[in-house]
Amino acid sequence: MDSSSKTVVLITGANTGLGLETAKSLFARPESYHVLIGCRGDLERAKTAIFELRESSPASTSLADALSIDITSDESIASAFQQVQEKYGHIDVLVNNAGADLESAVAAGQMTPRECWNEMYNVNVTGTHLFTSAFAPLLLASKASTPRMLFITSxxxxxTELxxxxxxxxxxxxAGWPKPIVPFFPYRVSKSGMNMVATEWARLLRKDGVCVFLISPGLLNTGLGSNRKTGQGPNLGALGAIDPAIGAGFCADVIEGKRDGQAWPTNVLRKDAVQQW
Ligand SMILES: NC(=O)c1ccc[n+]([C@@H]2O[C@H](COP(=O)([O-])OP(=O)(O)OC[C@H]3O[C@@H](n4cnc5c(N)ncnc54)[C@H](OP(=O)(O)O)[C@@H]3O)[C@@H](O)[C@H]2O)c1
Structure with missing residues (x-):
């Protein structure tokens, strides 16, 4: 099968965690994909991820390319768009996976609470929206019967639950003051904002035949929340986090169309996992 007949899947933040596991899950399946491994900063990490992908499924007919993308940078978004447009001309599935929980940076004195809240909003809401907005035309250029857009929420x-x-x-x-620290407060607020972004994209694309999904993948043992400089952060394993491959398998099912009946307006939620996380 030549590359042009493969399903093109762009995953942001795919150098690690759930994004990388989702790419691995796609590589392990019989369908043939061309996965664009979104990675900010040093592209060596994406290249290492692609090496891992090939090692995990040596017989796979799928391909992967590294794509430099920082969703908080307009220049990076514009440059990534130009590269994907020139090389592929379209995408079939857009996975808004890049996300951040930066509270450990406040604990380490690297950010003020205001900077932390604003930067998390920048990644999880503003950046996710502006990236989606830039790439939506490439999704509309897809010749697939059902292009898909995924947002990874929590x-x-x-x-409703709160x-x-x-x-x-x-x-x-x-009653009284001070109140105890609320765990994951800015993360939860920013992801709620992203839920509205996703719902709005579902409305905007409804008549274009694009299936839009909000996916809660469960509590996964990834680097989420860990401080990239000090390595410190929440011990997700101790909180009961599961192997990210499990959430990734669910995302791959959505990418393959197995959940199209649950696209907007019904959100796709793994109910068992949602109760824990
Ligand atoms: N882990 C969980 O339990 C859980 C539960 C529900 C939802 N989620 C969501 O799942 C998604 C993936 O998270 P994960 O658990 O796999 O965490 P992770 O291991 O920390 O991976 C997050 C990825 O997002 C990237 N990223 C962060 N900021 C970015 C930016 N400005 N531009 C581009 N990429 C950026 C990271 O890049 P770097 O490597 O450069 O930092 C990394 O590749 C997130 O949206 C998260 O909110 C996770």
Whole structure:
């Protein structure tokens, strides 16, 4: 099969974590993909990821290319768009996977709380939206019967679950001040904002035949929240995080169209995982 007949899947933040595992899951399947491994900064990390991909499924007919993309940089988005447009002319699936939880940077004195909130909003909301906006025309240029757009959200961002007051993970503190620190507060707020971004994209693309999904992949043992400089951060394993390959398999099912019946307006949620995370 030549490269032009493969399903082109662009995954942001695919040098590690859920993004890389999703690419691995695609490589392990019989369908043939051309996966664009989004990576910010040093592209050597994407090249190492591609090496891992090939090692994990040596018989795969899928291909992968590294793509430099920092979703908080307009220049990086424009440059990535130009490269993908020139080389492929379209994409079939866009996976908005890049995301950040930067609270450990406040604990380490590297950011003020305001900088942390603003930067998380920049990555998880503004950057995700502006990246999507730039690449939407390439998705509309897809010849696939159903182009797909995925947003990776979190069960922690559910307004319904928080507001109904029944979740054991949200207990009310006693009256008085100070209140205890709320874990993952800015992360949850920014992911709630991203949920609106995704829902708006679903509305905008509804008549274009694009299936849009909001996916909560479960609590996964990745580098999320870990400080890239000090290595410190939440111990997700101790919180019960599962192998990211499990969430990745679910994302790959969505990419393959196995969940199209649950595209917007119904969100795709792994209910068992959402209850934990
Ligand atoms: N882990 C979980 O339990 C969990 C649960 C629900 C949802 N999610 C979501 O799943 C997605 C993947 O997270 P993960 O768990 O795999 O965490 P991860 O291991 O920290 O991976 C996050 C990826 O996003 C990239 N990224 C961060 N900021 C970026 C930017 N400005 N531009 C481009 N890429 C950027 C990171 O790049 P660097 O390597 O350069 O930092 C990394 O490749 C996120 O959206 C996260 O919110 C995770």
């Amino acid at each position: 069960g922690l961002s559910s307004l 507001a109904n007051g029944e979740s054991p993970r949200y207990t009310n503190p006693p």
